[in-house]
Amino acid sequence: MDSRKSPYAYQAVDVMEPNLYGEYFPYSQVPVLSFDGGTTPMDLPEDIWITDTTFRDGQQSMSAFTVEQITALFDYLHRIDNKTGLIRTSEFFLYSEKDRKAVRACMEKGVEFPRITSWIRANASDFELVKEMEISETGLLMSCSDYHIFKKLKMSRTACMEMYLDVVKRALDHGIRPRCHLEDITRADFYGFVLPLVQNIQALGKEAGVQINIRLCDTLGLGVPYQGAALPRSIPALIHGLKTLAGVPSGALEWHGHNDYHNVVTNATTAWLHGASAVNTTMFGIGERTGNCPLEAMLIEYSQLKQDKKIDLTFLYEMRVFFEREFGYVMDPKRPFVGDDFNMTKAGVHADGIMKCEAIYNSFDTKRILNRPVVIKVNQTSGLAGIAAWMNNWMGESETKKISKKDPLVFQVKTWVDEQYDKGRTTAISDEELLAVTNRFSGRIKAVD
Template sequence: MIEFNKRTNTLEQTQYRYSLQDVAQPNLYREIFSYDEIPKCTFNHRRVPMHPADEIWITDTTFRDGQQSRAPYTVEQIVHLFDLLHKLGGPNGIIRQSEFFLYSDRDKQAVYKCQERGYRYPEVTSWIRATKSDFQLAKDMGMKESGILVSCSDYHIFKKLNMTRRQAMEHYMGIIKSAIEVGIKPRCHFEDITRADFYGFVVPFALELRKLMEESGVQIKIRACDTMGYGVCYPGAALPRSVPGIIYGLRHHAGFPSELIEWHGHNDFYKAVSNSSIAWMYGASSVNCSLLGIGERTGNTPLEAMVIEYAQLRGTTDGMDTTVITDIARYYEDEIGYKIPSRTPFAGKYFNVTQAGIHADGLLKDEEIYNIFDTAKILKRPIGVAINQGSGLAGIAHWINSYFELSGSERLDKKDARIAVVKEWVDGQYRDGRVTAIGDDELLQAISLLVPDMPGFGK
């Protein structure tokens, strides 16, 4: 059978209908995941079309997955971070939802206080256990949507649940119907999708969900969970690891529209950001992230990274306030006590700080030479230099101009005699055997003693 697809403007074959393969033994893809070796990435050289959705957005899991790998946030911290997410996402709701646990009194109190904010975005959603009592709890707390775990690899179905594929599908369908019965829109978390039999279980299960969606009139979302970070974005990579193949398959073979497909990635193989971007590019409207990437094991896709990625892909921030990324980073360090690795992109203390003297010389001439974009405007983070044995006169001059916010005629040139005095002190530190960079406070103290007339002091 063929039919005309108005989105692609081509005639397409539609006879492909995948049925559940209820195998007796689990398909563990042992040639790929041998466990005693690094997983292999295989290729079948089949390429699927790139098809970004009309609208893309970000969802947040800071207060769910983000709390599975650290001490729980206090209610006050959650509410403050929720406020910052709202400000960062802007009036157009690019950060559309934030998910919460509903188990403890602290969880519930945080949910209530965030709901009291009255924000349209991000919408408060939940993640619950697959029981009728939890569905009712979510309903009573005003949840319109909730995540439900529906593990889809044979590792989970056979080894964790001790079920067959058919038993698992029937079990999941019963749970999802129970959620719909109490008025909760299900968001089905397809756990471990990058080790799952895509055509033997994932697509047949998704087809059953689509049928239920049509019968009930209730939207059902699929969150494709790369639980172990196995996903790859290489052209021609084979399933189950191909992110383009997964997103394309959910759209083309299972018939799910982009707005009901969400990608949830982990960073075990350093691919969380690239895989999330590719999920967008191949048709998922939503990518699920956490602030600073904090999450299970190596963490989730960093939310701030996808804010910047959105702007790169769409050519606009669409109302997002990117300077809030710096507010979030400072709150984590100053109030929560979380130490952000200093070279973390966009958020770390030294992400836009150069230590090479030759680079500092270029920065003095034009900071665009060595800065990724106008970090002062976009992130409230002026470019900086770290002072060490390689900084030279140019590095010290740039540090002073930047630290004291000197402009116009006040800016110091590297030929200024006062810069030479400071450089002599710096050089002496390293002649005496120092190997570490010189901290801001330490350098300020030296300047106050050596050149107290330095512009900026007393401001």
Template sequence: MIVFNKKTNTLEQTKYKHSLQDVKEPNLYRDLFNYDEIPKCTFNHRKVPMRPADEIWITDTTFRDGQQARAPYTVEQILRLFDLLHKLGGPKGIIRQCEFFLYSDRDKEAVYKCLERGYKYPEVTSWIRATKEDFKLAKNMGMKESGILVSCSDYHIFKKLNMTRKQALEHYLNIIKSAIEVGIRPRCHFEDITRADFYGFIVPFALELKKLMEETKMPIKIRACDTLGYGVPYPGAALPRSVPGIIYGLNHYAGFPSELIEWHGHNDFYKAVVNSATAWLYGASAVNCSLLGIGERTGNTPLEAMVIEYAQLRGTTDGMDTTVITEIAEYYEKEIGYRIPSRTPFVGKYFNVTRAGIHADGLLKDEEIYNIFNTSKLLNKPVGVAVNQTCGLAGIAHWVNSHFGLEGEKRIDKKDERIKKIKEWVDEQYKNGRVTSIGDEELEEVIRKLTPDIFDLGI
């Protein structure tokens, strides 16, 4: 059969049918995943079209996957972070949903308090065990959508569940039908999709879900879970590791629309962010993230990274308040007690701080030379310079101007005698064997002794 695809404006064949391949032995892709070797990335040079959705958004798993990697958040902490996610996502709801456990009294209290806020975005959703009792729990707590684990690779089907592919598919369909019966929108978490037989199980399973959607008129989402971070973004990479191939295949061969496809990545191979962006580019509307990337093992895709990625890809923040990213980082460090590595992009203490003297000289002339964007405006985080043995006069001048907020005629030039005095003190420190940078409070005390009039300039 031939149909006209309005998205591509081309005639396309729709005769491709992918039936379940109920194999007797699991396909573990041992040529790719030899456990005693680093996984191999193969290419078949089959390139699929880049086809971004009309609308893309972010979903959050801070209070589900994120809580599996750290001490549980208190109810107060969850509520504060939920408020910040709402503020960050803006009026268009770019941060569309927030996912919660429903089991402990603390979980339930947090869900109720977040629901009481009455926000349209992010929508509160749940993740539950695949039992009828849990579906009723979710329904009674006011959930409209819930995540359901449907493990997809033969590693999980054969080795964890001790089932065949056919048994697993039938088991999953019965669970999903139970959710629909109580009025819960199912979000099917295709666990370990980057080690699964795509045409032998993933597409046939997705086709069954599509059929169920048409019968029940209930939307069913697919969350493509890169559970071990095996996904790769490269054009021409072969399945099962190809992120473009997975998203394109779910859309093209299984017929799932973009708004029902979501990517959930892990960072085991440092590809969480680029894989999430690739999922957007090839047709997934949603990418699932956690604040600061906190999650299992190496973590999830950092939500703050995808906020910035959204703006890069769409050319607009669409109403998101990016300065909230800094609020979130400060809350984690000051209130929750979580230490963010200082060089973490966008949220680390020193992510936009330079230590090289030649860089500091450039910053003093025009900060755009050595800063990625206007971090003062977009993140409420002014560019900084660390004072050490290499920062030079320019670095000290930049630190003074930035720290004391000196602008216009009040700005101090690197040739100023006061800067030279401070530089002499700094040089003496390192001549005597110091190896660490000089902290802000320490430098303030030195200035108070050597050049106290600088304090008056900042008033």
């Protein structure tokens, strides 16, 4: 298509050959980080929030959820949000009758947050589904890199852009607010395609009196948070460019990341810090390949940045138990905030510190905030301090009644523990074993709830 005949004010830069950024993404090597020295100011919005795509992007990577499972998980989102609006939206498919039944069941709960939104293909029948379900906003896929435009869609940039803009107009004609998902933005030509596309989207929204939301999709997790990094991988430059050059306000910018390069949480926080109000998550980071940004991580990140919403993080562990029971999902014991061992200590020197002041080796009150008290596990390195700390944990005694590591009972149990490892044991001593041994020596220990 001849771009000079385009009805839109801003034109895509058509190229004869796709720009695959081979200098940054040489397929025979690990991607290359490039720096151009440019910097952008931090611009943390006054209001930031979380959107969730567990039931859309997350569910794609797992066995299908039942309606009952979806509604139960939706309840957890609502309880954790605690009527604050921090978990602003929850995203759903609408394709199957089961999908639609789940949406209806969640709608019937009548909660304000999270609001229900959807994701559809850009065709008339899908628009009708959104209207029928009375959903005010829906996501629309708009692949942006030449990998997709040339290699998958087999189109020119101009033709592709006009196809996307026609979809936006169709959504607006149906009375639906589109949310434009700019797929693979971290491999896309920002000035040659992304910027003119978003400028035209903004113009269509202004004409319709609607602020259209833009989701920046880091589809392969290639985005980087570093100042001075070059486009297309620089998250600060992407956010800053869309705000200043395309005029998209913070409240209409949303970051969607994947964890292919272990940066998903840092990247999402960087998007917040540089002007995007929303970051997209899934429960426990489920999703394609290495997964999406974990909801629990961004709840903690928010709490560090703002601390102004009374969210209820005590439901995270209960949600994790539900997830494991219902889906056979195995949680890494060392996963931050939700794993069994995330605040566990086995080292004697750490246990000694915890006995003196829990904050020495626990960075916040995990019992009060997460309903997860510090856990002490006894093994060959625990020493007297570790055993004493374990006893005090199980007895739940006040500070004035705590057992000292010099207590004879501690020496007795320590001797028994040492004997186990002298005989070749390699595993940690279980709580049940320690209870039995301690009670055999004294009868003093009783488990506390």
